[in-house]
Amino acid sequence: MELTLDEVRHVAALARLGLTDAEQELMRDQLSSILGHINALNELDTESIPPTASVAALQNVWRDDTVQSSLPREQVLMNAPRQNEGCFEVDTPLGGEESSS
Amino acid sequence: MEAGSATVIMVQFAIFARSLETGRGVEIDVTETIASTRFETVIGLEVHAQVLTKSKMYCSCSAEYASAEPNTHVCHVCMGLPGALPVINREAIELCVLTGLALDCTIAPFSKLDRKNYVYPDLPKGYQVSQYDLPLCQNGTLVFESNGEPVTAGITRVHIEEDTGRLLHRTASDGSDISLVDLNRSGVPLMEIVGEPDLRSPEHARDYLIALRQILRYIGASTGNMEEGAFRCDANVSLREAGSTEFGAKVEIKNMNSFRAVERALRYEVERQQGVLEAGGTIEQETRGWVDARGVTVGQRTKEAAHDYRYFPEPDLPPLALGADIVERIAARLPELPAARRARFVEAFGLGEPEAAILTGERETADYFESVCESAPAEGRSRLAANWILNDLFGLQRERGLPPDRMPVSADQLAGLLDMLEADQISARAAKELLAQLGPGETAIDKARSLNLLPLDDDDAIRTAALETIEAFPAAADDYRNGKKAAIGRLLGETIKRTGGRARPDAARAILEELLNSPS
Numbered sequence A: 001m002e003l004t005l006d007e008v009r010h011v012a013a014l015a016r017l018g019l020t021d022a023e024q025e026l027m028r029d030q031l032s033s034i035l036g037h038i039n040a041l042n043e044l045d046t047e048s049i050p051p052t053a054s055v056a057a058l059q060n061v062w063r064d065d066t067v068q069s070s071l072p073r074e075q076v077l078m079n080a081p082r083q084n085e086g087c088f089e090v091d092t093p094l095g096g097e098e099s100s101s
Numbered sequence B: 001m002e003a004g005s006a007t008v009i010m011v012q013f014a015i016f017a018r019s020l021e022t023g024r025g026v027e028i029d030v031t032e033t034i035a036s037t038r039f040e041t042v043i044g045l046e047v048h049a050q051v052l053t054k055s056k057m058y059c060s061c062s063a064e065y066a067s068a069e070p071n072t073h074v075c076h077v078c079m080g081l082p083g084a085l086p087v088i089n090r091e092a093i094e095l096c097v098l099t100g101l102a103l104d105c106t107i108a109p110f111s112k113l114d115r116k117n118y119v120y121p122d123l124p125k126g127y128q129v130s131q132y133d134l135p136l137c138q139n140g141t142l143v144f145e146s147n148g149e150p151v152t153a154g155i156t157r158v159h160i161e162e163d164t165g166r167l168l169h170r171t172a173s174d175g176s177d178i179s180l181v182d183l184n185r186s187g188v189p190l191m192e193i194v195g196e197p198d199l200r201s202p203e204h205a206r207d208y209l210i211a212l213r214q215i216l217r218y219i220g221a222s223t224g225n226m227e228e229g230a231f232r233c234d235a236n237v238s239l240r241e242a243g244s245t246e247f248g249a250k251v252e253i254k255n256m257n258s259f260r261a262v263e264r265a266l267r268y269e270v271e272r273q274q275g276v277l278e279a280g281g282t283i284e285q286e287t288r289g290w291v292d293a294r295g296v297t298v299g300q301r302t303k304e305a306a307h308d309y310r311y312f313p314e315p316d317l318p319p320l321a322l323g324a325d326i327v328e329r330i331a332a333r334l335p336e337l338p339a340a341r342r343a344r345f346v347e348a349f350g351l352g353e354p355e356a357a358i359l360t361g362e363r364e365t366a367d368y369f370e371s372v373c374e375s376a377p378a379e380g381r382s383r384l385a386a387n388w389i390l391n392d393l394f395g396l397q398r399e400r401g402l403p404p405d406r407m408p409v410s411a412d413q414l415a416g417l418l419d420m421l422e423a424d425q426i427s428a429r430a431a432k433e434l435l436a437q438l439g440p441g442e443t444a445i446d447k448a449r450s451l452n453l454l455p456l457d458d459d460d461a462i463r464t465a466a467l468e469t470i471e472a473f474p475a476a477a478d479d480y481r482n483g484k485k486a487a488i489g490r491l492l493g494e495t496i497k498r499t500g501g502r503a504r505p506d507a508a509r510a511i512l513e514e515l516l517n518s519p520s
């Protein structure tokens, strides 16, 4: 399971990571090795096993719509490299608008 | 008309039902649509509506984000700290299913949540928990009216997801652009309602949205407030040769923040695409943003690879299996929907279509009207109640700056006032004054008494006023005695005036006649 450098660059771009050429090579090797490991699952005969999205035998795990207290703001922000007006401060992203959901 | 013939100009007089947005006053909007006979407009809408719950979608933080100080409704779950375990808000699921039921969708017996991955500062986890291939609701319809014609539009799906945080943009002291991240909105439940490309004009799109918003408000699933961002709409617009069954390249329009903006943006975009096609150009599939101040759509720089979301099943949330029993219980929450209620109001209360539409605009108003009518099912009550609500209460509501779903007096108070009118206990003019003065908790009858608005039932007092009048106008009295019966009009007016306007005309007339006819 060998990833191409293009695939590595694509994934890095999606994660907004800038990688040097050397890092791209390193990531290719490491990601390929991880994928190769997981790829071992393909060797199993799963013919008789129904596909599933969840391995826990649970369903409808939910809670009532009640409000509980949130974290104190100091704790929310305590690991923020930059904070401002009670908010996390970041460089304005490309385009500046809110992300679409 | 032949395909390819010259562009015709259609002038449309659209009644713009701003009522649902601002109150109710119906505004006439004279707009020009340049319609081409060569092309057919194809529009599909994608609506995001915040689900009206107290707490967030996957944690127990308060979902009330608008009024709170930044980052005060935030916990380890909704700020995406590693190891946090989300738990589904059952009410959000129920309201999403309720929406699906109101839109005639099939409710999935088995559904799951999926992670939609992308990187942006307002998304702390780096993914949004949404639904991919197994949404809660699918294959519905929305029937609405546009220019007096019923239109049926398909609903592709309704699924549940979560909102993102908010970014506040600032300029730093060194002049660079910075953004402040407020996560109060992060994790607020959101429904995505995807419509089929069944809309054929910007007016359709507007009326579809108005009808959808009204349904969401009726069933209590969302406030539908567009200005506050609780109801957001993106549109896919394309044109195709008339008669063609294939779709043209579609353009996605964003940033439309009011019903008016949706209509204007779509009208602009249809004309823009028409212009490009008629000049022999081609439409490129792209995302464009509506710039309200300039009245144009402009191409947006698309975030690279924005469509590579790498969805996968959310491992922290077990799937949902909504059996028939659960769905049935949710269905029991469905109220009578706006269209049905409107039709019933016409049928049961003898109202005209436009009146029924306005009275059922908000569920609270419709409940109010019915409650006032039920208190006295007598003939004429519904007519009287409708008139008073449409003319006087809405006027007072606007004057006092009340939201469209809040009436200036209670249904009991209005019923009391109408009881008095029907029993001829108060004049229409006095009743209007009474309405304006009626405070919370006061009954109409007590207030009328304390304001001296009730007719004078004291015959002695009327008799005194009548005697004074006869003395003051002896000529008129003589005229009457000599057979000029019309002369009593003058005396009657004066007598009523002397009682402060409170004497009932028939009572005053009887007393006057008695006095004038008796030998003096």
Ligand SMILES: [Zn+2]
Binding pocket: A070, B056, B059, B060, B061, B073, B074, B075, B076, B077, B078, B079, B187
């Ligand atoms: Zn939280």
